[in-house]
Amino acid sequence: MSRLRVWRGFVLLLAGIYFAVPLAASVLFSVDNPMTKTWSLRAYTQLLGAPGFTDSLRLSLELAVVTVAILLLLLVPAMVATRLGAPKLRPVLELICSIPLVVPVVALTTGIIGVLRWGPDYLSNTPLFQTILAIQNPTFPVVLVIAYVLMALPFAYRAIDAGLGAVDVKTLVEAARSCGASFPRAVFSVVVPNLRTSLLNASALTVALVLGEYTTASILGFTPFTVWIASNGKNDGQMSVAVSILSLMIVWIVLLLISAVGRERRSRKSAAS
Amino acid sequence: MNDTAPTPVPSPAATETLSGGAGAVSTALRTPTPTTAKRLRPRGGAWLATLPLLIFFAIGFGLPAIAIAIGAFTTSDDSPGGGGTFTLSNITDSVQGAYWTALLGSIKLAALTALIGTIVGLPLAQAIATSRFRLVREFVRSGSGVLANFGGVPLAFMFVATLGNAGEVTQKLDLTKHGWSLYSFTGLSVVYLYFLIPLMILTITPALEGLRVQWREAAANNGATTLQYWRHVGLPILLPSLLGGYILLFGSAFAAYATAAAMVGASVPLISLQISNALSGNVLVGQGNLALALGLDMIVIAVLVMAIYLPLQRRSAKWLA
Numbered sequence: 001m002s003r004l005r006v007w008r009g010f011v012l013l014l015a016g017i018y019f020a021v022p023l024a025a026s027v028l029f030s031v032d033n034p035m036t037k038t039w040s041l042r043a044y045t046q047l048l049g050a051p052g053f054t055d056s057l058r059l060s061l062e063l064a065v066v067t068v069a070i071l072l073l074l075l076v077p078a079m080v081a082t083r084l085g086a087p088k089l090r091p092v093l094e095l096i097c098s099i100p101l102v103v104p105v106v107a108l109t110t111g112i113i114g115v116l117r118w119g120p121d122y123l124s125n126t127p128l129f130q131t132i133l134a135i136q137n138p139t140f141p142v143v144l145v146i147a148y149v150l151m152a153l154p155f156a157y158r159a160i161d162a163g164l165g166a167v168d169v170k171t172l173v174e175a176a177r178s179c180g181a182s183f184p185r186a187v188f189s190v191v192v193p194n195l196r197t198s199l200l201n202a203s204a205l206t207v208a209l210v211l212g213e214y215t216t217a218s219i220l221g222f223t224p225f226t227v228w229i230a231s232n233g234k235n236d237g238q239m240s241v242a243v244s245i246l247s248l249m250i251v252w253i254v255l256l257l258i259s260a261v262g263r264e265r266r267s268r269k270s271a272a273s
Numbered sequence: 274m275n276d277t278a279p280t281p282v283p284s285p286a287a288t289e290t291l292s293g294g295a296g297a298v299s300t301a302l303r304t305p306t307p308t309t310a311k312r313l314r315p316r317g318g319a320w321l322a323t324l325p326l327l328i329f330f331a332i333g334f335g336l337p338a339i340a341i342a343i344g345a346f347t348t349s350d351d352s353p354g355g356g357g358t359f360t361l362s363n364i365t366d367s368v369q370g371a372y373w374t375a376l377l378g379s380i381k382l383a384a385l386t387a388l389i390g391t392i393v394g395l396p397l398a399q400a401i402a403t404s405r406f407r408l409v410r411e412f413v414r415s416g417s418g419v420l421a422n423f424g425g426v427p428l429a430f431m432f433v434a435t436l437g438n439a440g441e442v443t444q445k446l447d448l449t450k451h452g453w454s455l456y457s458f459t460g461l462s463v464v465y466l467y468f469l470i471p472l473m474i475l476t477i478t479p480a481l482e483g484l485r486v487q488w489r490e491a492a493a494n495n496g497a498t499t500l501q502y503w504r505h506v507g508l509p510i511l512l513p514s515l516l517g518g519y520i521l522l523f524g525s526a527f528a529a530y531a532t533a534a535a536m537v538g539a540s541v542p543l544i545s546l547q548i549s550n551a552l553s554g555n556v557l558v559g560q561g562n563l564a565l566a567l568g569l570d571m572i573v574i575a576v577l578v579m580a581i582y583l584p585l586q587r588r589s590a591k592w593l594a
Contacts, residue, residue: 008400012409015397015470019420022431022467025441029434032441078323085319093323096330102579103572104528106545110568111337113552114344146333214425214531219549226426230535233430241434244427252419 023245030242043242050239056228062140063224064210067148068203071156074149076199079160080191083169097157100150105215112147113220138222147216152209156202163198167191208251341572344565363566372563375542376570379527382458382543386465387522391515393466394473401474402481414478417471425531432464433536456537464532469522476521480514513588520582524575544571 031039047053075097082090100108116132135142169191176186192199214226223231229247233240348360368376401413435442436455443449454460484507492502508515530545538546544567551564 008403011396011400012404015393019416019467021442022435025435026431028441074326074329078326081319081322086323089320089323093326096326099334102575104530104545104575106528106530106548107341107568107571107575108334108337110548110552110564111341114340114565115336118340146329149329150333208422212422212425212427214535215545215549218531218534219552226531229430230426230531233426233433233535237430237433237439240430244430247427248419248431251422252415256415 023248026241026245030238030245043236043238044246047239047242050232050236052223052228052232056223056225059140059223060211060225063144063148064207067145067152067210068206070145071149071152071206072199072203075153075156075160075202076192076195077187079157079164080169080187083164084173094157097153101154105151105213106219108147108150109216109219112143112216116143136220141217141220141222143220144217144222144224148206148210148213151213152202152206155205155209159198159202159205160195163195163201166198167194204254208254211247212251341565341568344562345569347562349561349563363562364569366563367566367570371542372544372547372567375544375547378458378542379544380574382461382465382541383523383526386462386469386526387519389462390466390469390473390522391519394470394518395477395511395515397470398474398477398481402478413474417474420471421468421475426535428464428467429532429535432460432467436460436463456540458541461533461537461541464536465526465529469526472522472525473518476518477511477514480511484510513585517582517585520578520585524578524582527578528571528575 030043031041033040033042078089078093082093116136118132135146172190172194173183173186176190177183181190212226213224214230217224218227218230225247229240229243232243345363346359346361348358348362350357366372401410404410432440432455434440436448436453437443438449438455440455443453443455455464488506488510489502492506497505528545530549533541533543533546534549548564548567548571551567
């Protein structure tokens with residue numbers, strides 16, 4: 001038994017080293033100045049003033065917020081409705097929400113570029129051409145939002161589906177209706193609050209996905225945060241490493257907070273029952 | 274998450290709730306009676322509420338899919354004979370020469386890193402799952418959630434800082450002298466494992482927790498050693514989950530783009546890098562649609578991979594429910 005314990009400790013230690021070394025080395029790299037052999041926080045303090053930093057970060061945050069809003073607006077009514085009145089559509093919905101998982105992002109992006117090329121080729125004299133131009137507006141590329149909603153569908157679907165499975169939507173709506181609530185009111189003030197944790201989960205996954213997404217944005221030629229990090233890294237290696245560490249920390253903190261919120265709610269629920 | 278990042282994975286919190294939901298789902302499905310369904314239905318029918326999503330999907334996903342399907346089999350607009358005529362040359366070109374090398378390179382890299390990830394991830398997940406310290410388990414679980422989603426650009430830069438030419442570890446240990454290069458097949462494998470191993474831990478942990486203590490006790494009562502227990506009981510039960518995890522890792526590594534693009538550029542031939550090359554116009558005149566054919570190749574392989582994964586997942590769910 002104790003031999004097993006030693007073995008387990010050894011395995012964990014080895015893994016710990018493998019996963020800690022790049023983190024530690026990156027922190028060291030970001031503060032180290034090999035020329036003067038001194039340490040400085042320059043890479044972190046100059047970050048805010050770096051050209052393009054705030055613009056790209058703002059673009060990423062805006063994209064994240066809009067993506068979450070559209071995703072929830074599309075997904076929640078559809079999923080609630082399939083539980084209430086259209087169970088036959090459920091497999092369809094599930095299929096639709098699983099397909100994006102199978103298609104590599106690079107491949108989806110080639111398809112999007114293919115569509116965007118139709119604009120100048122076939123549609124120059126139609127109003128559709130203006131639409132295709134408008135969704136590529138560099139100050140707010142709607143085409144990225146469309147791509148991100150698609151990429152986030154599988155994860156958001158699973159998170160919300162788990163939430164819906166835990167509450168009896170039918171009974172809730174029935175009860176609210178018999179108390180005189182209108183249908184939309186029943187959904188918004190009774191069903192949605194019960195889904196809070198899973199909606200939060202779905203939103204957090206989506207935000208993390210949008211903030212980290214690089215492929216589509218860089219191939220389509222937009223500069224949200226990750227693309228800025230990549231291009232800036234060619235000029236200032238230290239600063240790009242500093243940003244990378246910060247972005248890892250932010251994602252970790254967000255995920256920890258969410259699992260803490262989820263646990264608190266669950267324990268309160270089990271204490272009440 | 275990326276994106277290209279490795280396939281995003283639900284956060285630990287999400288996966289937990291996920292497993293809880295399955296049972297309730299089936300009961301909810303069994304109960305509906307036509308009368309209540311009719312009464313509850315909002316004016317216009319419930320399917321109206323699903324319409325926005327269906328339309329969005331048809332446009333957002335359907336149009337690109339059509340573009341790939343048409344583009345991969347027609348000539349490009351800048352080709353000598355004019356665009357739009359049916360041809361198989363895009364497809365045949367996409368599986369020849371440099372593109373074939375890149376496709377094979379991607380498959381080789383994904384197959385190898387997924388294998389290492391599976392072999393390393395299993396004992397690691399077991400060590401964590403049986404750890405006495407709750408804090409260790411919590412920490413590793415959230416850490417795995419972060420790292421599994423943490424591919425892409427930040428990962429590339431962290432490894433450049435660590436093992437790149439001017440990286441801290443490279444300098445300290447003088448690795449360049451020993452022939453080390455991060456910008457190689459081996460280097461890329463080491464980087465990919467940084468998100469693949471946590472992905473494996475996340476995937477296999479529920480299966481490990483599903484192994485009943487009684488099975489182990491029964492084996493021990495019959496005089497089996499630990500090794501015999503794993504050989505004849507543990508591993509056979511885990512096999513579908515392990516294969517499923519391997520497939521998931523393969524798909525994740527195969528689709529990855531950002532890490533490689535930010536780190537190695539073109540020095541390691543990968544299909545995803547070739548596609549972005551082709552898209553940015555770095556191809557011969559008349560081959561503009563080649564990128565679409567390459568995209569189609571990628572989708573075909575990803576679909577094959579999923580076709581293996583989904584039945585496996587169902588089988589392992591049956592055992593470990």
